[in-house]
Amino acid sequence: MTLNLAKFYRASNPSKTLDLSQSEDRQYYIDFSSVRGNNIIKELGRTISRLSPDEPTCQLFTGHIGCGKSTELLRLKTELEQQGFHVVYFESSQDLDMADVDISDILLAIARQVSNSLEASHLNVQPSRFQQLLQGATQILQAEVKGVNVKVPKVGDVGMTTKKEGEFSLALGIGEITAQAKNSPEVRSLLRQHLEPRVNGILDAINKELIEPAIQQLKQQGKQGLVVIVDNLDRIDNKQKPGGQLQPEYLFVDRGEQLNQLNCHVVYTIPLVLAFSNALGRLTNRFGVEPKILPMVRVKQRDGTTVCQEGMALLRQMVLARAFPEVEPQERLSLIADVFDCSETLDRLCLVSGGHVRNLLVLLFACIQKDDPPISKDCLENVICQRRNDLCLAITPDEWELLQQVEQNKTVRGENGYQVLLRSLFVFEYRDQQGCWFDINPILADRFALGHGLEL
Template identity: 55%
Template sequence: MGLLDLQKFFQATNPSQVLKADSPEDEKYYIDFSEVRGGKIIEELQENITFFSPDEPTCELFTGHIGCGKSTELLRLKEALEKAEFHVVYFESSQDLEMGDVDIGDIMLAIARRITESIGSLEKITLPQPRGFQRIIDGATRLLQTEIDLSAEATLPGVGEISASSEGKFSVEAGLPGIGKVKASDDEGVSLALGIGKITAKTKKSLELRKKLKDYLEPQTDNILETINIELIEPTVEKLKQDGKKGLVVIVDNLDRVENIIKSGDRPQPEYLFVDRGENLRLLKCHVIYTMPLSLMFSNDYNRLTSRLAVEPKVLPMVPVRLRDGNECALGMKNLRQMVLARAFPDLAPEQRLGLISEVFDAPETLDRLCQVSGGHVRELLQLLRSLITKERKLPLSREWLEKVIRDKGNQMKLGVDDQEWELLRQVQESQEVKGDREYQILVGTRLVYEYRDSQGSWFQVNPILAELGNLI
């Protein structure tokens, strides 16, 4: 009888799972790919804050293919910064924003809300009432005709009655199942966070309300930024330093997922937010890290982007399975094998896992084949593995069933590729280059092509599953 539990193995391959750095269980699954990704990018971000500019606000941009592991790396950065005595506010912006329709005001409200919530949870720190910002929220509330009373009661699902004292502590009282009330009695910060939360939740569901909120906030952008800095961020940083912390860091994840729709002035949304309004993003008086769409690395506005935000974006590339010359990337493949085997045997050392490949696959070559066709895209690798487990439903997983999964995936991908795109793919296969925004949108944005980095810089490879179909010859 084998050592491996197929059900647990399947659960561990969830491609949507973000590994949390402070979770002992998740830590068993983590593989450090930095050596084959062109450097220790997260360490660079950390040092820019902790060593080079601990007392001066910094603004950083972080990007890469969706699903390449950015969130996992950012959570590790959060843990490292907290160990360095910074207070870190990390949040996924997609929970607060409608990614198809985002404005600077929306981002600022989300940041203000998350800072307020995070600081409100600290026992030793209380902030002065942000009266100016409160007036802005009150005005938005009246405009949207909601029934929010920022200093009284708001309904939240799934909890009992919660009272917020002047110290920011909460106590839960009995309430009907599924229905409860939150009372923010004296703590203005708590009521402010509730108010912003109600506004963003309401507008996220309604295009009409989002337009009303934008029309209200847009003329006040400079005032809102100044108010957030003066009434919220600067007092927060001061209080944190009095409590022994070195500063405040805000990590805004998932902002790279904003959709490529047309915004004001016929501008694509990524360019509108990060280029046209980039100066607003860097004016917060604390350390801020934004994830940004990878498409901006190929935009004609890239130079304007780096000028407006005064920073070069950090890119998290794919894990190479091959080198530029076509030979196998030994270290990349070694790490990808461990990524798969760690899901099967999280409690074993790497060398022990290698001795148990036969528990998982019918041959070591089957595991290598799986890693190669993933192209080093970590989420794609897990998706392929999960599909294989679902279809075969028994161990060891066979090469025969893996080839069926690859063939099915390739046939599905092929349906969406037209003659013009095949011609572009042929050019990439020959030149290992992608040029300009148009080619990015067609090739990289749709994961038909992957980007890699080495000591010579960037290079590109056609998705290995597509490359095998024969259409590129």
Template identity: 60%
Template sequence: MTVDIRKFFQATDPGKTLVVENPEDKKYYIDFSSVRGGEIIKKLKQKITFFSPDAPTCVLFTGHIGCGKSTELMRLKTELEHEGFQVVYFESSEDLEMTDVDISDVLLAIAHRVSQSLDKITLEEPSRLKGLLQGAWKVLNSEVTGFKLKPPEMPGVPKLGDIGITSENEKFSLAFGIGEITTKAKSDATLREKLNQYLGPQKTQLLEAINQELLEPAIASLKQQGKKGLVVIVDNLDRLDTRTKSWGRPQQEYLFVDQGEYLKKLNCHLVYTMPLALKFSNDYGNLTQRFDEPRVLPMVSIQLQDGSECEAGIALLRQMVLARVFPEFDEQERLNKITEIFDSPNTLDRLCRVSGGHVRDLLRLLNTWIMEEMELPLSGATLEAVIRARRNEMTMPISDDEWELLRQVRQRKKVSGDDGYQALIRSRLVFEYRDSSESWFDINPILAEAKELQP
């Protein structure tokens, strides 16, 4: 068969999340759990389905951005749905301004997405939530930087009492009402501040209203329909910006530590992605007092802690690459086709090793390589040029102090909790790996050949 290089290029798009319930995507999916330290998604599912199906649970899920969390969460969603749960999955970055997030923003986003998902369920009108939304709408439309409230009769401006009223049936829609407010506030920092000044002191009332007027009646209705419960998966909160709030508190610590009690008190099953840097924060102890130990999705192991190669990890990464071009073939058939795609098996292995087991980085290198070469088989010489370009891009912002920290990581295979290491983790200069007994760290292999790290 002739390989369509354009289709191969499109299949290696590093920005695409695999949705395993989609038959086409399922052909590309590789289960890396055996070389990631355990069945993390299986354990998340068991906590909900076996250990606590009828009582709310809350789990934090973390790992490097791009390591495959979203793909694994989509797999969790599919498996929970097969078990009979209603699952609401959403990417929080679509609803929130990630540079400026407050607890009320997250609560409203969850309420919005849950109410949107209940199109086949009729609930009583949520009077307390409606009142809070009307108050918020009034605040957003009050004087802002000297401009007075727009008259309600102006075209396109709902009357204060009409927030959430859809034109279709003239009835109140919670999803529509929250959508009107969050859309208005997301792109305007002044309005976000006014909204949070209004809702912040009422976050307990907001939480109670969401629980009593939305989540609890929704779950009761779902169970009458034969469902086992409601699970909300909030993805992309790991992309929360690192900047500090106006009063000096880092945003990540503020949301997950200071406001953690509110995140976990929604009366349904919850899974939040969390910034990996919080694992190395001085507030990590406080975080684990509020939540169970966060679940970490580490890199795919390409080598073991003693420096020897992890053949099982390399073998699975080979299959991930080859599945993107031969999705219909079995594992051995794909291996037999390596030299149709690469000039040698060693070239493919070089790609797998230099990725450090970071799935998106591997796909990004491969995607760039295909675009540069434009023909098959892909050559090792072009791969080396792509690696050098990527290394140059990564090394330019690294300070002398960070080079010293990188040398220490390479030697000790561990990191500490100070700010320097947090920066290395955020920048994907250092990766976390796990085997069955412990976690350990190493530098991103692309940096290993940088002149600054040579003896």
């Protein structure tokens, strides 16, 4: 088996999200649930398909930056579709300015994506109230904002054929308005002034004119129901709203009850900071469920010295699958020499990644950029050194003290600890059957071994 370098290079791109509905991407997917502490995607799926198949559910999902949340949610989408659900998955960052989000923005994004999916599936819904709402918003924008050219289009205006000529397309109507709002704070402000007092009416229209008719038609087609997965809401900025509250808390705690009122199965990604804030209890009370957190892949056990052999084995396969996707897992191990100068170099890569899947790909990709495989130990160490130096430049003396405490106690407490240590990827979270613990990013841990970083 010869290594296809161009294909290996593309497959190792850390910015690529695996979509398990695509056969090529399925070759690269590794199921890490056994070394993450629990099978979160199985739990989300069971809640929808087995525990409450005919009743609306609302679940919260979060995790550390780059740990594989989107890939796991796309796996959930694929599995639910195989069970007969109609699943609408979308990345909210395509519709929203993540630095400035309100409830009406999220609801409009959901309405647009659901209606677009329904139109593509030739399902017939008549959102007359929504059409009136959008026409009212359009008139205000055209009257108040100079140069704004917004219309509520008909399907025939853009050559679509999912409906009859002249029928109203909710997806296009919302898209025309939200595209303007995303790019203009002035438009966004005016739109909210019109829509925020009408949020309960928007919710009612989504439920009565979109979701409930869609579910009825889907069941007539033999489908199990409707699931909406809203990805990337975890990227919402942790900034203060005009009222003084932080944006994540305002959206998911203060206004969480409204997000919980859609009459279908919904999975929201939420900012991880909420799991470390004093608002966690109120968040759980609002939604009736605790957020499910996707941790890192274990490369060591909680004692910090014993290697987690199962985690290491799966990470090796993650790397080798990108080099030889069509080869059986056991056979790939005999091909390590085609990718690395020795098996120890591969193990060094897996260990120093800390089980952070994007971190691993970032390091691997940087090695491939420097030289063709087999990747040498010197090449890898050079990449690690550069990455360590980049991280260390951002760490203040106070933060080194916090890192020492994590090294000793294996804990992170409070919102400040999250902001300083976890969001910056200085510290990783792990879980096993006994619960969670935290440890320093192994790239920084190397620096601690050279003097605890205090020389900085």
